[in-house]
Amino acid sequence: MRSGFIGIIGRPNVGKSTLMNSMLGEKIAITSAKPQTTLNRITGIYTDMEYDGGEGIQMIFLDTPGIHKPHNKLGAAINETAVNTLDGVDVILLIVDGTLDFGRGDEAVIKLMQETDCPRLLAINKTDMISPETYLELYKRYEETGLFDDIYGISALKGDNVRMLRDKLTEYMPEGPMYYPEDIATNHPERFIVSEIIREKLMHYLKDEVPHGVFVEIEYFNEPEEEGGITEIGAVIYCEKKSHKGIIIGKNGNKLKGVGKAARKDIEALVGGKVYLSLWVKVKENWRDSERTIRSWGYKDDH
Numbered sequence: 001m002r003s004g005f006i007g008i009i010g011r012p013n014v015g016k017s018t019l020m021n022s023m024l025g026e027k028i029a030i031t032s033a034k035p036q037t038t039l040n041r042i043t044g045i046y047t048d049m050e051y052d053g054g055e056g057i058q059m060i061f062l063d064t065p066g067i068h069k070p071h072n073k074l075g076a077a078i079n080e081t082a083v084n085t086l087d088g089v090d091v092i093l094l095i096v097d098g099t100l101d102f103g104r105g106d107e108a109v110i111k112l113m114q115e116t117d118c119p120r121l122l123a124i125n126k127t128d129m130i131s132p133e134t135y136l137e138l139y140k141r142y143e144e145t146g147l148f149d150d151i152y153g154i155s156a157l158k159g160d161n162v163r164m165l166r167d168k169l170t171e172y173m174p175e176g177p178m179y180y181p182e183d184i185a186t187n188h189p190e191r192f193i194v195s196e197i198i199r200e201k202l203m204h205y206l207k208d209e210v211p212h213g214v215f216v217e218i219e220y221f222n223e224p225e226e227e228g229g230i231t232e233i234g235a236v237i238y239c240e241k242k243s244h245k246g247i248i249i250g251k252n253g254n255k256l257k258g259v260g261k262a263a264r265k266d267i268e269a270l271v272g273g274k275v276y277l278s279l280w281v282k283v284k285e286n287w288r289d290s291e292r293t294i295r296s297w298g299y300k301d302d303h
Helices: 016-024 073-084 104-114 132-143 162-170 190-205 242-249 251-271 291-296
Strands: 002-010 042-048 057-063 091-097 120-125 150-153 215-222 231-239 275-283
Touching: 002 016, 002 104, 016 042, 016 057, 016 162, 057 162, 091 104, 120 132, 120 162, 132 150, 150 162, 190 215, 190 231, 190 251, 231 242, 231 251, 242 251, 242 275, 251 275
Parallel strands: 002 057, 002 091, 091 120, 120 150, 231 275
Antiparallel strands: 042 057, 215 231
């Protein structure tokens, strides 16, 4: 059997989570039009037991937070999580947004990759939104670095060339064990995925200044005792300011109700049954600059 680890890196909002979901054929990482959606390293597991005449393959994708210039301790911890992913993987897959000009942020990521010695692949995303000339110009810019074993143009959202890229990644997988059961797509517990689903809905519903100061903590997760019963979930949404609490709740609680309704739909698909979801909003001022809070909520990478 072949198995290995693939580190997905890139700047914020380039489509890393969308690509991983597309690779796996199911949604395990949240996506949003807002940058810095992914705060933790998300593990996605692709297993094909029919690969190579039944020899089998398992690829473990590590979807990392976007590498950026940090403005608080949370941002620094997020960067650390992304950079640490470069150690110990079999392949690094860099995702860039083809609609954006090459800038200082891209130069910083290139410098990080120069310090690695494993195979490196590049995926230029959102090619469905750019001209062939723009793609070729960006292709040449990255090819000239001499860093990449292969370069692909893809659309993670539409699935263009995603399967081709996944097939190419299989060629870099060494012989190894099956790390996870073949029927799971992530090693994260349901509680974590539920908290991420709620945070995704908050991203869609809230104003730009609020989402990055929001953290979701699951208070309880009670599975039904009988088949066909209701799963009861309670979650606390923490924000940094009292004014943000009002924005999250909305007039007559309408915004929070909208978040809850949208989240419950996805959570029911996850657990395969009815869900009763309760949401509360609490203020924890300046938590993104609290080392203790960042560590206790799992954002600090102790790799």
